Amino acid sequence: MGCVKIFEDYLPNRPYHTDDLVSGLKINKKEKAKLARLVQPNGPTHRYWMVFDLDRSNAGMHWDDVGAPAPNLIARNPANGHAHLLYLLQTPIRTAIDAKTAPLRYAAAIEAGLRNLLGADRGYSGLICKNPINSHWIVQEWESTPYTLDDLADYIDLTPEKAREKPVEDYGLGRNCMLFDELRAWAYKAIRQGWPNYNQWLNACLDRAIGYNVNFSTPLDISEVKHTAKSVAKWTHRNFTRGTFDEYVARTHTSEIQSFRGKQKGKGKREQGIILFEAGATIKEVMKQLTVDRATAYRWMKHTILLHTT
Structure with missing residues (x-):
């Protein structure tokens, strides 16, 4: 053929x-x-x-x-x-x-x-x-x-x-990766603000995704944005409930882990960046606040996501 x-x-x-x-x-x-x-x-x-x-x-x-x-x-x-x-x-x-x-x-x-x-x-x-x-x-x-x-x-x-x-670029398929990374980093934090029903949460994820997308030098088509927003909304709404979040806190905030994190404070920008991402900051906000390039901020964000998924 x-x-x-x-x-x-x-x-x-x-x-x-x-x-x-x-x-x-x-x-x-x-x-x-x-x-x-x-x-x-x-x-x-x-x-x-x-x-x-x-x-x-x-x-x-x-x-x-x-x-x-x-x-x-x-x-x-x-x-x-x-x-x-x-x-x-x-x-x-x-x-x-x-x-x-x-x-x-x-x-x-x-x-x-x-x-x-x-x-x-x-x-x-x-x-x-x-x-x-x-x-x-x-x-x-x-x-x-x-x-x-x-x-x-x-x-x-x-x-x-x-x-x-290699960090992804704001081009082609790289935009799909960046949109997903930024949206889910925000979603992990935002869903805890009131635990909304699914339709409310889907609309919130879509609004946020559209906001990220318009900052790309060449935005994705809206149909791709909608698919990514729906994917993040479905996963977080299914896996992040009051009950599962309490279990996550218990698993990741033991006295040993808290002690380790306390020792890391003041050691440099990397730790500050990870703390900012854990608080829900975006890549651009971390770049601006800590005066680092996108590749560095992206690497810190990936580390933060791993902490949330392991």
Whole structure:
């Protein structure tokens, strides 16, 4: 099966589409949307394609010049040579975080690495792309076999271990990771303020998620934000009740642990950062208050989350 046919088969049931961005996006059934010049390649919960936007006249062969993997598909503008490069994933990445986040973090690191290697536009949202089904574009299939994440990582010297060490970026899949991390750090603290019913809590999580999302240089589509908010709301409402929280306090605030934490006070910014995260502070608030960079604050937040989940 050719990659163009796979692209058609994997389209969302009701994708965004348009023939002209100036006229705005529409949503329609797949059979109609697939005829448009621009179409949504991935749905809100799974990423089948990594798509990169190259605004250069030689975009069709630039990947070879920089030593990047061959795209499965390239859809190129005949007027200026600008193109979208599409890489098909053998196993789709679940972007609605409701299970293990390690595959998503690994994919986010790979996507950011490929973007840097290709010199692709970091302002590209990835929501829609040049539709390889539409004859308006010059379409070429370079690679017929889907890529595993490890296949792609080979081109940027990124092992799973290195990916876990590398902080996620405010780009592509990294936004999904950052949104989830910031939202759940807030949720662990906020749900204890009144123990709201589920509908109230879901609305509160969605409001907070939307607030985080607008601070991204290129925000996620609202459908992805809603999925993340629902995931965090469901998990915390199910697992954080008055009873389970009392058990958590008893388990994590023994006299030995309290003594250890007391000894840590005054030792430096790291401990102050962890205390701030435990109190519900956001990454940006910790960065500002302690004058540290995002990577440092993110590393402290991950440590804080581990304390809450072990």
